[in-house]
Amino acid sequence: MKLWSGRFDKNTDALVDELNASIGFDFRLYKQDIEGSLAHSAMLARQGIISEEDRDKIHSGLREILADIEAGRLTFGNDVEDVHMAVEGELTRRIGDAGKRLHTARSRNDQVALDFRYYLMGEIRRIHRMELDLIETLINIAKRNIDVIMPAYTHLQRAQPSTFAHYMMAYANMLRRDVTRLEDCLERMDECPLGSGALTATTYPIDRRAVADELGFARITQNSLDGVSDRDYAVEFLGTISLLMMHLSRLAEEIILWCSWEFKFIELDDAYSTGSSIMPQKKNPDIAELVRGKTGRVYGDLMALLTVMKALPLAYNKDMQEDKEPVFDTVDTVENCLPVFTAMLETMRVIPENMRAAAGKGFINATDCADYLVKKGMPFRDAYTIVGRLVNHCIAEEKTLETLELSEYQKLSPIFDSDVYKAISLDTCVSSRSVPGGPSHESVMEQIRYMEDFLKDRK
Numbered sequence: 001m002k003l004w005s006g007r008f009d010k011n012t013d014a015l016v017d018e019l020n021a022s023i024g025f026d027f028r029l030y031k032q033d034i035e036g037s038l039a040h041s042a043m044l045a046r047q048g049i050i051s052e053e054d055r056d057k058i059h060s061g062l063r064e065i066l067a068d069i070e071a072g073r074l075t076f077g078n079d080v081e082d083v084h085m086a087v088e089g090e091l092t093r094r095i096g097d098a099g100k101r102l103h104t105a106r107s108r109n110d111q112v113a114l115d116f117r118y119y120l121m122g123e124i125r126r127i128h129r130m131e132l133d134l135i136e137t138l139i140n141i142a143k144r145n146i147d148v149i150m151p152a153y154t155h156l157q158r159a160q161p162s163t164f165a166h167y168m169m170a171y172a173n174m175l176r177r178d179v180t181r182l183e184d185c186l187e188r189m190d191e192c193p194l195g196s197g198a199l200t201a202t203t204y205p206i207d208r209r210a211v212a213d214e215l216g217f218a219r220i221t222q223n224s225l226d227g228v229s230d231r232d233y234a235v236e237f238l239g240t241i242s243l244l245m246m247h248l249s250r251l252a253e254e255i256i257l258w259c260s261w262e263f264k265f266i267e268l269d270d271a272y273s274t275g276s277s278i279m280p281q282k283k284n285p286d287i288a289e290l291v292r293g294k295t296g297r298v299y300g301d302l303m304a305l306l307t308v309m310k311a312l313p314l315a316y317n318k319d320m321q322e323d324k325e326p327v328f329d330t331v332d333t334v335e336n337c338l339p340v341f342t343a344m345l346e347t348m349r350v351i352p353e354n355m356r357a358a359a360g361k362g363f364i365n366a367t368d369c370a371d372y373l374v375k376k377g378m379p380f381r382d383a384y385t386i387v388g389r390l391v392n393h394c395i396a397e398e399k400t401l402e403t404l405e406l407s408e409y410q411k412l413s414p415i416f417d418s419d420v421y422k423a424i425s426l427d428t429c430v431s432s433r434s435v436p437g438g439p440s441h442e443s444v445m446e447q448i449r450y451m452e453d454f455l456k457d458r459k
C-alpha cells in the first residue's frame with residue numbers, strides 16, 4: 001500500500017512502479033537522507049513541534065536503520081519508490097506513530113533538494129583532494145625534469161624548444177583553475193534548502209538556520225520556490241568536471257602520442273599499461289585512452305541535465321528525478337579516473353635523450369636564429385626572411401642549423417659570425433627564455449614555487 005493511498009482507489013500499475021521508482025539509484029543518498037532527518041527532527045523537538053520522546057524514538061530508529069543499511073542487513077525493492085519513502089516507511093514499521101511525525105513541516109521536495117546538495121558537497125571535497133594530488137604529482141615530475149629539453153609544438157609541428165618541466169607546469173596551471181572552479185561551485189552550493197517545504201515553505205515555526213548549522217551549511221536558501229527547484233549547482237558541478245576532464249583528456253592524448261614509437265618520449269609503467277590479445281609486441285596506453293573516452297560521457301551527463309532542466313516551470317517536477325544518474329555517473333567516472341591517472345603519471349619513465357633528439361630536428365631554433373640577427377641590428381621581418389631561406393637550404397642539403405657551415409650562413413647575411421652556434425644551441429634557446437612564464441630553469445622554478453604555495457594554502 002502506498003503512502004498516499006488515501007486519495008486513490010487503486011494501486012499503481014507494476015510498470016508504473018518500475019518507471020517511477022528511483023530507489024535503484026537514489027539509494028546512494030541514504031546517509032544524507034538519514035542525517036537530514038536527524039537534524040530536522042531534533043529541530044522539530046526544540047521548537048515544540050514534536051515531543052522529545054518522539055524525537056528520541058526517531059533518532060534511535062534512524063540510527064539503527066543506518067547501521068542495518070551499512071551492514072548490508074537492509075535493502076529495498078522498487079515498491080518503496082525512493083530512498084526518502086524507504087527510510088521513512090522502515091522507520092514507521094520499527095517505531096510506530098513517532099515515525100509518522102518525522103515528515104511534519106517537510107516535503108520530499110525539500111528533502112531531496114537537501115540530500116542531493118549535501119551528497120554533492122561531500123563528493124566535491126573528495127574530488128578536490130584528488131585534484132590537489134594530481135597537481136602535486138605534476139610538480140614532482142617537473143622538479144625531476146627541470147632541465148629536460150623537449151620540442152614544443154603548434155599544429156603538432158615542432159615549433160620552439162621547451163622543457164618537460166615547463167610542459168608539466170602548463171597542465172598544473174589548468175588543474176589549478178579546475179581546483180578553484182570546484183571551490184567556487186562548492187561555495188555557491190553551500191545553502192541548506194530544508195524548510196522550503198513542497199514549494200511555499202511551511203506554517204510551522206521551524207528554525208531553518210539551526211538545521212543548516214547542524215548539518216554544516218554556511219547559509220540557508222533565500223526563497224522556497226527556488227530552494228526546491230534549483231539544480232544549477234548540479235549543472236555547475238557537471239560543467240566544472242567537464243572542464244577538468246577536458247584537461248585530463250588533452251594530457252591523455254599527449255601521453256598516448258608520447259609513448260608511441262613515433263615519439264617515445266615516455267614509457268608507461270607496466271602496471272598502468274595493457275597488452276594485446278594477438279600482437280605480442282604491444283604495450284597499450286589504455287588508461288590514458290579511457291580517460292580520453294570517458295570525457296565524452298561526462299560531457300553527455302552535462303548535456304543531459306541541462307536538457308532536463310531547460311523548460312521546467314517552477315517548482316518541483318518529476319523530471320527532476322532525472323538529475324541524479326548523470327551526476328552519479330560523473331562522480332563515479334571522475335573519482336575513478338583521477339587517482340589512476342595520477343598514479344600513471346607518477347610512475348611513467350621519461351626518456352630525455354629522445355626528447356632532446358626530437359628537439360634537435362625540425363629547426364625549432366629558427367626563431368632564435370632570427371633573434372640573433374635582430375640583436376645585431378637587423379629588423380625582425382628581414383631576419384625572419386633570411387632564416388626562412390636558411391631553413392630551406394638546410395632541408396635541401398639535409399643539414400640542420402647546427403651543422404650548417406658559417407660560410408653558408410654568411411652567403412645569406414654577412415652579419416652571421418661564429419657566435420651564432422652558441423646562440424642557437426638548444427640550451428641557450430631554453431635558458432634565455434627567462435621571462436616569467438617561460439621554460440628557463442629559473443622561470444619554471446618560479447612557477448613551481450607559486451604552485452607549491454597554492455597547494456600549501458589548501459592542505
Ligand code: ARG
Nearest residue numbers: 022082108109112316320321
Ligand atoms: N524521488 C524524487 C526525486 O528524486 C523525490 C522527490 C519526489 N517528490 C514528489 N513530489 N514526487 O526527485
